[in-house]
Amino acid sequence: MLNQNSKIMVDSIKRLLRRGATTNLRKIVEKTHAADLSIVFRSLSVANQLQLLHMIRDTEKKGILFSELDEDTFSALSNELALEDIVEVLEQMPSDDVADLIGRLPEEKSDAILEKMRKEGSEEIEGLLKYDDDTAGGIMVTDFIALPQDLTANEAIKQIQTEYHDVEMPFYLYVVDEYGKLVGVSSLRQLVVVSPETTLKQFMTTDVFAVGTDVDQEEVAKLVARYDILAVPVVDESNRLEGIVTVDDVIDIFRQEATEDMLKMAGVGDEYVETQSIYRSTKTRLPWLLASCAGGIMALFIIGRFEGTLYRFAYLAAFIPVIMGMGGNIGTQSSTIVVRGLATGRLNVRDFWRVVSKELAIGLILGGFYAVLIGTVAQVQYTVQMLALTVGLAVIISMTVAALVGSGVPLLLARINIDPAVATGPFVTTSIDIISVYCYFILATTLLGI
Amino acid sequence: MLNQNSKIMVDSIKRLLRRGATTNLRKIVEKTHAADLSIVFRSLSVANQLQLLHMIRDTEKKGILFSELDEDTFSALSNELALEDIVEVLEQMPSDDVADLIGRLPEEKSDAILEKMRKEGSEEIEGLLKYDDDTAGGIMVTDFIALPQDLTANEAIKQIQTEYHDVEMPFYLYVVDEYGKLVGVSSLRQLVVVSPETTLKQFMTTDVFAVGTDVDQEEVAKLVARYDILAVPVVDESNRLEGIVTVDDVIDIFRQEATEDMLKMAGVGDEYVETQSIYRSTKTRLPWLLASCAGGIMALFIIGRFEGTLYRFAYLAAFIPVIMGMGGNIGTQSSTIVVRGLATGRLNVRDFWRVVSKELAIGLILGGFYAVLIGTVAQVQYTVQMLALTVGLAVIISMTVAALVGSGVPLLLARINIDPAVATGPFVTTSIDIISVYCYFILATTLLGI
Numbered sequence: 099m100l101n102q103n104s105k106i107m108v109d110s111i112k113r114l115l116r117r118g119a120t121t122n123l124r125k126i127v128e129k130t131h132a133a134d135l136s137i138v139f140r141s142l143s144v145a146n147q148l149q150l151l152h153m154i155r156d157t158e159k160k161g162i163l164f165s166e167l168d169e170d171t172f173s174a175l176s177n178e179l180a181l182e183d184i185v186e187v188l189e190q191m192p193s194d195d196v197a198d199l200i201g202r203l204p205e206e207k208s209d210a211i212l213e214k215m216r217k218e219g220s221e222e223i224e225g226l227l228k229y230d231d232d233t234a235g236g237i238m239v240t241d242f243i244a245l246p247q248d249l250t251a252n253e254a255i256k257q258i259q260t261e262y263h264d265v266e267m268p269f270y271l272y273v274v275d276e277y278g279k280l281v282g283v284s285s286l287r288q289l290v291v292v293s294p295e296t297t298l299k300q301f302m303t304t305d306v307f308a309v310g311t312d313v314d315q316e317e318v319a320k321l322v323a324r325y326d327i328l329a330v331p332v333v334d335e336s337n338r339l340e341g342i343v344t345v346d347d348v349i350d351i352f353r354q355e356a357t358e359d360m361l362k363m364a365g366v367g368d369e370y371v372e373t374q375s376i377y378r379s380t381k382t383r384l385p386w387l388l389a390s391c392a393g394g395i396m397a398l399f400i401i402g403r404f405e406g407t408l409y410r411f412a413y414l415a416a417f418i419p420v421i422m423g424m425g426g427n428i429g430t431q432s433s434t435i436v437v438r439g440l441a442t443g444r445l446n447v448r449d450f451w452r453v454v455s456k457e458l459a460i461g462l463i464l465g466g467f468y469a470v471l472i473g474t475v476a477q478v479q480y481t482v483q484m485l486a487l488t489v490g491l492a493v494i495i496s497m498t499v500a501a502l503v504g505s506g507v508p509l510l511l512a513r514i515n516i517d518p519a520v521a522t523g524p525f526v527t528t529s530i531d532i533i534s535v536y537c538y539f540i541l542a543t544t545l546l547g548i
Numbered sequence: 549m550l551n552q553n554s555k556i557m558v559d560s561i562k563r564l565l566r567r568g569a570t571t572n573l574r575k576i577v578e579k580t581h582a583a584d585l586s587i588v589f590r591s592l593s594v595a596n597q598l599q600l601l602h603m604i605r606d607t608e609k610k611g612i613l614f615s616e617l618d619e620d621t622f623s624a625l626s627n628e629l630a631l632e633d634i635v636e637v638l639e640q641m642p643s644d645d646v647a648d649l650i651g652r653l654p655e656e657k658s659d660a661i662l663e664k665m666r667k668e669g670s671e672e673i674e675g676l677l678k679y680d681d682d683t684a685g686g687i688m689v690t691d692f693i694a695l696p697q698d699l700t701a702n703e704a705i706k707q708i709q710t711e712y713h714d715v716e717m718p719f720y721l722y723v724v725d726e727y728g729k730l731v732g733v734s735s736l737r738q739l740v741v742v743s744p745e746t747t748l749k750q751f752m753t754t755d756v757f758a759v760g761t762d763v764d765q766e767e768v769a770k771l772v773a774r775y776d777i778l779a780v781p782v783v784d785e786s787n788r789l790e791g792i793v794t795v796d797d798v799i800d801i802f803r804q805e806a807t808e809d810m811l812k813m814a815g816v817g818d819e820y821v822e823t824q825s826i827y828r829s830t831k832t833r834l835p836w837l838l839a840s841c842a843g844g845i846m847a848l849f850i851i852g853r854f855e856g857t858l859y860r861f862a863y864l865a866a867f868i869p870v871i872m873g874m875g876g877n878i879g880t881q882s883s884t885i886v887v888r889g890l891a892t893g894r895l896n897v898r899d900f901w902r903v904v905s906k907e908l909a910i911g912l913i914l915g916g917f918y919a920v921l922i923g924t925v926a927q928v929q930y931t932v933q934m935l936a937l938t939v940g941l942a943v944i945i946s947m948t949v950a951a952l953v954g955s956g957v958p959l960l961l962a963r964i965n966i967d968p969a970v971a972t973g974p975f976v977t978t979s980i981d982i983i984s985v986y987c988y989f990i991l992a993t994t995l996l997g998i
Contacts, residue, residue, distance in 0.1 A: 105898055133774045137893075168894065259741055268737055269719075286736045287718055291709055323803070324583045326796040328778070345795050346776040352799060353773070356806035357888050360813075364884035365877060376909045383881055384914060390877040391918055394870025395925055401866035402929065408862035415858050415865035416851035419981055420844025422869060426876075427815060427840040427977070431833055434814035438807050444618065448555055459826045464834060468841055475845055479852065527877070531869055 107134065108141050115146050120153075127153045136166035144174050151175075161191035169202050170375070176203060185214050192239045194347065197227055234318045235311030237351070238332045238341030241265050244272045245298060247281055252294035258286075269328040270342075273302045278338045280308055280331055308333045311340060318343050319351040320443065359441055362519040363434065365389070386524060393528030397535045404539040407546070413480055414542050417472075417489050418535065424468055425496035425534040426527055432457050432504030433522045440512050447513045454506050461501030465494035484545045491541050496534035503530055557584065558591050565596050570603075577603045586616035594624050601625075611641035619652050620825075626653060635664050642689045644797065647677055684768050685761030687801070688782040688791030691715050694722045695748060697731055702744035708736075719778040720792075723752045728788045730758055730781055758783045761790060768793050769801040770893065809891055812969040813884065815839070836974060843978030847985045854989040857996070863930055864992050867922075867939050868985065874918055875946035875984040876977055882907050882954030883972045890962050897963045904956050911951030915944035934995045941991050946984035953980055 107130070114123045127135065127150055135154075139147050154160050164172060164187060176184060188196045188211070200208045212227075229235025243262045245254050254271065262268065271289065273282040282302030292301050308331045309318050318330055322345060329342045365386035401408070401418075408414060436453065439445030445453060473490030477483065504526050508518035557580070564573045577585065577600055585604075589597050604610050614622060614637055626634060638646045638661070650658045662677075679685025693712045695704050704721065712718065721739070723732040732752030742751050758781045759768050768780055772795055779792045815836035851858075851868075858864060886903065889895030895903060923940030927933065954976050958968035 104896070131775060255740055258737075263741065286740065287708075290705055290736065290740070323796075323799050325581060328795070345778070345799070346773075349773050349795070349799055349802060352802050353806070353892060356803070356810075357892060360806075360810055360884055360888050363810075364880045366881045366885060376906055376913070379906070380910050380913050383878070383910065384917065386881070387874065387877055387914060387918065390873050391870065391921065394873040395922070397869035397873075398866045398925070398929075401869070402863065405862050405866075408865050409859070412855050412858035412862060412865075413852065415862075415868065416848045416855075418865065418868045419847035419851070419872060419985060420841065422872070423840050423844040423847075423977075423981060424837065427837055427974075428833070430814045431816045431836070434810055435816060438810050442803060442807060446554070456826055456829070460830050460833065463826070463830050464837060467834065468837065471841065472845070475848070479848075524877075527873075531873060535869060 104134070104137050108138050111138055111150075112142070115142075115149065123150070124153050128155075132159045132162035133166050135163050139163070139167060139175075140171055144178055147171075147175050148178055157187055157190045160187045161195070164188075165191065165195040165199055172199070173203060176207065181210060181214055184211060188215065192241065194237050194239050197236065198231075200227070201231060229311055232315045233311060234309045234313045234315065234330075234332045234343055235340070237315050237318070237347050238311075238343050239347075240341045242272060242329075242331070242339070242342040243268055243270070244274050244278075244339055247273045247275055247297070247299040247302070249298050250295050251289050251292050251298070251301075254289055254298060258289075269344075270331075271298075272306075272331055272339055272342075273298045274339055277336075280306060280333055280337055280339045282306060283331075306331065308337070309343075310335070315343075315351050316355055319348045319355070322348045323352070324443075355441070359437065359519040362517070363437060363523040365523045389524035389528055393524075393531050396532050400532065400536050401539065404543060407539065407543045411485070411542065411546055413482075413485065414488075414539075414546075417476065417492070417538070420472055421489070421492050421496050421538050422531055422534050424465075424472075424493055425500040425530045428461060428464060428497045429500035429504035429526050429530045432461075432501045433508055433526050436505045436508045437518050437522055440508065440518055445509075447509055450506075450509050450513070453509060454502060457501040457505040458498065461498035462494070464501075465497035468497065469494040482546075485542075488538070488541045488545045492534070492538040495537045495541075496530070499533050499537075500530045503533075554584070554587050558588050561588055561600075562592070565592075565599065573600070574603045578605075582609045582612035583616050585613050586621075589613070589617060589625075590621055594628055597621075597625050598628055607637055607640045610637045611645070614638075615641065615645040615649055622649070623653060626657065631660060631664055634661060638665065642691065644687050644689050647686065648681075650677070651681060679761055682765045683761060684759045684763045684765065684780075684782045684793055685790070687765050687768070687797050688761075688793050689797075690791045692722060692779075692781075692789070692792045693718055693720070694724050694728075694789055697723045697725055697747070697749040697752070699748050700745050701739050701742050701748070701751075704739055704748060708739075719794075720781075721748075722756075722781055722789055722792075723748045724789055727786075730756060730783055730787055730789045732756060733781075756781065758787070759793075760785070765793075765801050766805055769798045769805070772798040773802070774893075805891070809887065809969040812967070813887060813973040815974045839974035839978055843974075843981050846982050850982065850986050851989065854993060857989065857993050861935070861992065861996055863932075863935065864938075864989075864996075867926065867942070867988070870922055871939070871942050871946050871988050872981055872984050874915075874922075874943055875950040875980045878911065878914060878947045879950035879954035879976050879980045882911075882951045883958055883976050886955045886958045887968050887972055890958065890968055895959075897959055900956075900959050900963070903959060904952060907951040907955040908948065911948035912944070914951075915947035918947065919944040932996075935992075938988070938991045938995045942984070942988040945987045945991075946980070949983050949987075950980045953983075 284302045469490040476489040477486035511518045919940040926939040927936035961968045
């Protein structure tokens with residue numbers, strides 16, 4: 099559903115709600131994919147949401163809708179729903195989505211739901227909640243096909259028809275030994291192609307990628323992307339199959355990680371979620387601006403020390419923005435290229451010297467170019483040769499240092515296992531600002547003081 | 549293969565190459581996934597690359613290696629390979645990867661390859677090259693399973709075994725009518741589950757998502773992500789099935805689009821590719837810095853107009869960095885949140901007023917907070933009340949305007965169908981700089997002049 103269509107749908111559903119045209123509404127709700135309904139829900143009052151929700155007959159569809167709703171909407175809606183209604187839907191959902199959804203609710207509510215599910219014997223969920231949210235264990239689903247290695251192709255097909263008919267995405271048939279340990283993998287297609295009496299052991303592939311439950315979700319996602327596979331099996335310490343991470347979750351991980359990286363680099367914090375709450379947004383963004391504020395105050399004291407110079411040459415102030423701006427912008431270019439290169443695997447911490455020396459060269463070339471350009475402007479405007487020289491030198495120094503800091507800092511952070519995105523944004527910008535301003539005034543005092 | 553492992557592998561392969569330990573090398577090459585080999589290749593000389601390449605016996609594996617190599621490496625390697633060797637490998641590759649690979653070569657080379665493939669009758673490739681690179685047609689693969697609707701389940705299984713045994717990812721069985729038009733979809737699992745004499749028409753799903761060949765790849769990717777499907781069929785104007793876009797390509801699209809957005813916002817240009825060439829990098833980054841330079845020069849002229857004020861109150865210069873910095877940073881926060889929200893679909897251009905008014909509120913709150921903080925610093929440092937007031941007001945104005953511009957500009961651009969990421973970075977930063985500086989000096993002249 100593209101943007102235009104979603105607008106049309108929202109408008110017509112609102113109209114029908116106002117008119118109370120239940121039969122028409124029911125038809126639309128029936129025909130619309132739950133993912134699309136979730137977008138409509140965002141623009142509706144909770145009362146209207148409830149009305150539509152009760153029109154959905156398929157519990158599984160309600161589940162998809164729940165998992166597609168954003169945090170605020172789901173939280174508001176769940177307050178109006180009876181506990182047993184929520185639990186009824188959750189029980190039809192893949193376990194990773196349930197864990198995710200419960201994690202988003204206030205603790206009180208989630209405890210109540212878990213308590214209720216526990217009474218009804220859903221151990222699965224509790225098992226999932228014991229793993230960290232962003233590890234393989236936290237994102238795996240537990241419905242997969244695992245078959246004993248001595249089964250024949252024919253028996254395997256029968257077993258799938260009887261026991262596994264409700265597995266969500268049966269891409270791979272995992273083959274396990276008598277202890278439940280993962281020994282191989284096969285596929286539905288292979289089952290259909292081989293002769294019916296062959297045992298799985300004979301035609302399975304024994305070269306299976308598997309990850310431990312505590313592997314970071316980003317590593318799992320990279321594995322799936324690199325090897326173009328549809329699901330990765332997740333195993334415990336003794337190689338027993340615990341679940342699988344499927345490709346649709348991998349897409350979500352990549353989108354989520356990219357979003358987090360961007361927000362971190364912009365200094366919005368990695369926890370930012372689309373929320374309607376001004377209070378929460380402000381709280382997330384306030385501390386990140388402190389770094390920039392601290393940097394600005396340092397720059398203030400540095401410039402303050404050169405007040406004497408400024409009283410003699412007030413025009414020096416006019417060049418502060420352009421010198422800081424050029425440094426800041428080339429620094430952002432360098433750090434973005436490096437942070438993203440590290441995230442996509444195109445750059446490696448081993449490449450430190452190659453990358454940094456390349457950035458040094460680029461900083462010198464671009465710095466030289468803009469030094470001449472801005473120096474010329476200074477000369478034309480103020481006809482003070484030493485000012486033009488000061489400004490030109492300050493630009494080239496600022497841009498070269500910025501390219502070095504912008505590329506070097508994220509690489510160093512990655513090397514000591516600190517997320518390069520998180521510290522790069524505010525840190526790089528602020529330190530470049532301070533260095534630029536300091537060099538500029540030192541140069542000015544020296545050169546103009548002659 | 550995680551970073552540490554790749555380092556170990558590169559080192560040991562280099563050692564074996566030096567020693568000329570062919571037997572050992574052959575074993576390693578045989579056992580290593582092509583995607584991992586591509587990483588090793590990056591650190592080797594072309595001569596060594598050729599040596600390893602000739603050790604790969606499986607042509608399909610060579611194909612995966614080719615498509616995983618980065619542009620520079622593949623280009624250098626292909627210069628040393630005979631045309632027929634390249635073509636031999638390309639003929640084993642999925643057609644979308646071939647089109648992609650050929651597109652990366654210099655035109656001369658790609659023409660020669662196409663000429664040779666044409667002679668050998670591979671029309672498929674030429675068909676693909678006629679579609680735009682980033683449309684559904686450009687990224688689809690043409691090996692999919694399409695079955696007539698009157699086939700029985702049993703006949704379908706037989707046909708898959710004989711005709712379609714080499715289809716890369718047989719997730720879905722597409723069902724077509726006698727004109728090749730898409731009428732439904734089914735799955736291998738359904739074939740296995742239904743009784744053998746049922747016809748496809750009887751049990752297929754008729755509600756199929758399909759996209760036209762000219763639909764933008766990002767839209768296709770969003771469709772796959774939203775509905776959690778594994779492949780989307782691509783049809784021509786008369787609904788004839790032309791190909792499918794598979795989920796593994798969707799992952800690549802999302803990663804690529806996220807990278808492009810980040811680079812655009814940092815002002816690196818969307819065409820940036822990881823290249824070793826300093827010249828090419830410089831050329832891409834130079835023009836984007838011009839916007840920032842032009843903005844800086846405008847700020848220069850603005851401040852120049854207030855030279856008289858500066859000669860009287862030189863300390864005004866000290867606050868330029870902090871005022872510009874606070875505006876710039878909150879503006880980057882706002883624009884990143886909006887650009888990313890639009891890209892992931894969590895924000896919609898319809899939400900204009902809701903988003904902008906929320907950002908206005910946040911700008912005022914955060915602006916007020918930092919106005920007090922920085923105003924206090926000004927008061928303590930210079931004990932000039934009017935200066936503290938000027939600085940405080942300038943901070944709150946700068947931050948509020950920045951939040952408005954940062955959120956409003958990308959939303960407006962998106963509404964008139966200009967990519968919000970591309971114009972947001974340099975444009976937003978530069979205009980915020982200019983507005984901040986201007987307001988600051990107007991305030992200073994007015995308040996301090998009293």
